[in-house]
Amino acid sequence: MQYLISVINESSDLATEDEQAAIDVFNERVIAEGNWVFAGGLAGPGSATVVDNRGANALVTDGPFVETKEYIVGFWVFEAPDLDAALKLAADGSKACNRKVEVRPFL
């Protein structure tokens, strides 16, 4: 079972040095314990472009598809046996990156 752990923040400020160090330690542990699938940081929502090609032509527009006060600044994908295991990983991840996270299962 895979879970998407979205990192939520009010700004796209990069992690501080201390936060980055804690994230590295956390990531290494997740890899060692076999829960690692993928992870990445994202550029701010101002850099987003929306493409809609459901019609005759691909319509390209600037900006995020919805303006929000908080947005996703990065994510992890974990392999975990159930939600309790995913929540534990998410709690440690939130502590490491010093931000809120949202846990969502893949189908």
Added chain:
Amino acid sequence: MIDVRTAITQAHQGEWARVVASLTRRFGDLDIAEEAAAEAFATAVERWPADGVPPNPGAWLTTTANRKAIDRIRRESKRDDKQKEARMWLDDDPPPSPGVIDDERLRLIFTCCHPALAMESRVALTLRMLGGLTVPEIARAFLVQEAAMGQRITRAKSKIKAARIPYRVPSAEDLPVRLDGVLAVLFLVFNEGYLATGPDTQPVRVDLTTEAIRLTRLIRTLMPRDGEVAGLLALMLLIEARRTARMSATGELVTLDEQDRGSWDAALITEGHRLVRERLASGVPPGRYQILAAINAVHTSAPDARDTDWSQVVALYDQLVRLDASPIVALNRAVAVAELDGPAVALAAVDRLEDRLGVYREYHATRADLLRRLGRSSLSRAAYDHAIELPGNAAQTAYLVRRRDQLG
């Protein structure tokens, strides 16, 4: 001959949770378990009057429900193999660590009260899956449209499946926090019954208090050594014992000092006191439910309100404040302080809570009473008016109105 209807009611109370829990374990799906259990009970209602009550009703119901579940899965697997596969996340977790009791009903409780579910969903799921209440019954209890309540339960079940909320008793390390969550759900159900919040609801909902006590008894059977479970059960019993004395013939709330103590339920009080003594004897530091139960034990030990050992009550509140620094605990402590050190001392303590409790009816009702006792009638009247304006229990409103109108 046993009355068949009584037998069915008894089987429903005694076996519903067990049947749902064992089916959930076997088929890994709350939906299937709930539906098959309901069908099995419907079959009992149909068949027992003619065939007689089976010698082991629980086994009969489990077997029947299993058969219903298998029928449904067969029907659906013909239709959609993939769906069937998705249903079969069968239990593969390691055996529980020593000391953790493993009962299927406990798994069910911890799943229904999982912190990833919204509180209102936990309450609804617990009443449906453990309590066996029907969706219309739960909807009525919480003044929600039946369709909306049905949807709430369906959504919660879908989340359990989609997010794979596990069906197991939490590890020993997580157990205290998770058990707190379960007890919070049961206490909420009890409180909603004991002091129904809506102005248009029955002021006391016996169905909810009864159900909360029944479920807490069940957890007590499953986790007999847990102090907070015993504490919550004792607390509920000692409050429930005063239920009839708490309401006047005209539907007005009767406060503790004015209750007819002779009409308290002596059996429930004895049981509650026994639980409190058992916890005291354990020597383990008490949690908040145990302290609240002890406070209620002090009240219910006094043959007359004047005999109440208020210094003991205040000492217990001091202990509670150290565990739970919430303003509501501080407010209740002030009520006890008024008896020990006088209303002026209490009022000063209450006034300090205004920022945090100003929107809360109990705050203004408490102030009104203290001001009344201090002879400050016009301030007291204003506080009663404020309390009455705020939403709350109908019987309490009637009491506050009478008290206000008695002011000189």
